[in-house]
Amino acid sequence: SSQFCQARRRQSRDFVCPPRPGAMTAAAARKLQKEIEVVLKKVDDGIDEFAESWEQASAAGSSQQKERIGEDLKKSINKLQRLRVQIREWLAQSGVQAECRDRLENARKRVECDMQRFKDFERDLKTKAFSTNALSRGGDMGAEDAERLKYQEWLGSTIQSLNDQLDQFEADVEIYAGKRSLSGEDKARQEQLKTLQEQHRWHIKKLEQLLRAVDNDAVNMSDVAEVRDSIDFYVDNNQEPDCYHDDTLYDCFDLVEYEEKAVAMPRSPKDEPADCSVPCSSAAKDDRAGKAK
Numbered sequence: 001s002s003q004f005c006q007a008r009r010r011q012s013r014d015f016v017c018p019p020r021p022g023a024m025t026a027a028a029a030r031k032l033q034k035e036i037e038v039v040l041k042k043v044d045d046g047i048d049e050f051a052e053s054w055e056q057a058s059a060a061g062s063s064q065q066k067e068r069i070g071e072d073l074k075k076s077i078n079k080l081q082r083l084r085v086q087i088r089e090w091l092a093q094s095g096v097q098a099e100c101r102d103r104l105e106n107a108r109k110r111v112e113c114d115m116q117r118f119k120d121f122e123r124d125l126k127t128k129a130f131s132t133n134a135l136s137r138g139g140d141m142g143a144e145d146a147e148r149l150k151y152q153e154w155l156g157s158t159i160q161s162l163n164d165q166l167d168q169f170e171a172d173v174e175i176y177a178g179k180r181s182l183s184g185e186d187k188a189r190q191e192q193l194k195t196l197q198e199q200h201r202w203h204i205k206k207l208e209q210l211l212r213a214v215d216n217d218a219v220n221m222s223d224v225a226e227v228r229d230s231i232d233f234y235v236d237n238n239q240e241p242d243c244y245h246d247d248t249l250y251d252c253f254d255l256v257e258y259e260e261k262a263v264a265m266p267r268s269p270k271d272e273p274a275d276c277s278v279p280c281s282s283a284a285k286d287d288r289a290g291k292a293k
Contacts, residue, residue, distance in 0.1 A: 029095070036090065036100055043083050043107045050076040050114050057121065070125055077118045078168055084111045085239050089185070119236070122157075147221045148214060154228065155211040159204055161235050166200045169193050196238060199245055203234065209255040223252050 053076060057069040087108045090096055096104070176182060176190045213219045230249055237243045 029097075032090075032095070033100065036096075036104065039083055039086055040103060040107055043080065043087075043111060046076055046080045046083065047110055047114060050080065050118075054117070054121075063125070066125060070121065073118055073121065074164065077115060078164070080111045080114060081239065082168075082172075084108055084115075087111075088241075144221075148217065151214055151221055151224050151228075152211065155207055155214060155224075158231060158235060159207050159211070162200050162204050162207070165235075165238070166197060166204070169197050169200070173197070192239075199238065202247075203231075206250045206255060207231070210250065210253060213253065213255065219253055227252070 050073060053069055053072040057066055057073060060066045060069055087104050091101065091104055091108070173190065173193050176186060176193075179186065182190065210219070210224070214221075214224065227249055230246060234243070234245070234249075238245075
């Protein structure tokens, strides 16, 4: 009886309660903690790197220097944005301790602060580039030409941003392809990257068509203005889980018809022959009809 009681006490002492469904084991918690520490360290380093480039950009004496440093800022922001995606995933998990959650939330806010700073920097740089380009074309540029030039600059910059992101997606896909085994999160991220690649290629194709249409005065600038915010939102937030991909975004433009006939079109409306038929949006057609009257 005594031996039996001692055995029961040993069993009771050594017994470990099984984790409740959905709860994280101690080993998994330690692993997660290490991963969080690594990412938080990368965030600190990335923010320091961004701050250094930011100081250089602020001290730059010419637009060319700012543009060059702007590329470094963009690389830093792209790194921070990828870390932010991981941070947001952890914040959505219930197993993250309160102390870690606070640090992750603070890191997220710091990254988003620099994201906004870069967005403002990029907008100012584009505005100055537009002004310089407009001046180089002469002070007698009409309002319509100036408006078209503004959207040409924006479309070119947007296409470049998407291409830069696409390059990064392709590099990340190669990293996953080189791994021997993938976790569930890795597989989910890999699928997300493939989806983003398809979406980006689709947007780039549509934007290139739209740019050619703008070059040839084949669309109404008010139509372009209506879709600009949605396109900018996609460029800035396409990796967010709640980012809606609108595949009807360009339906207001006759881009397929324009693409088929664009080869024969001149780049400037001033060089356009009188009998040239230019496919355009219905609004643009109405405007031209009004001008003809």
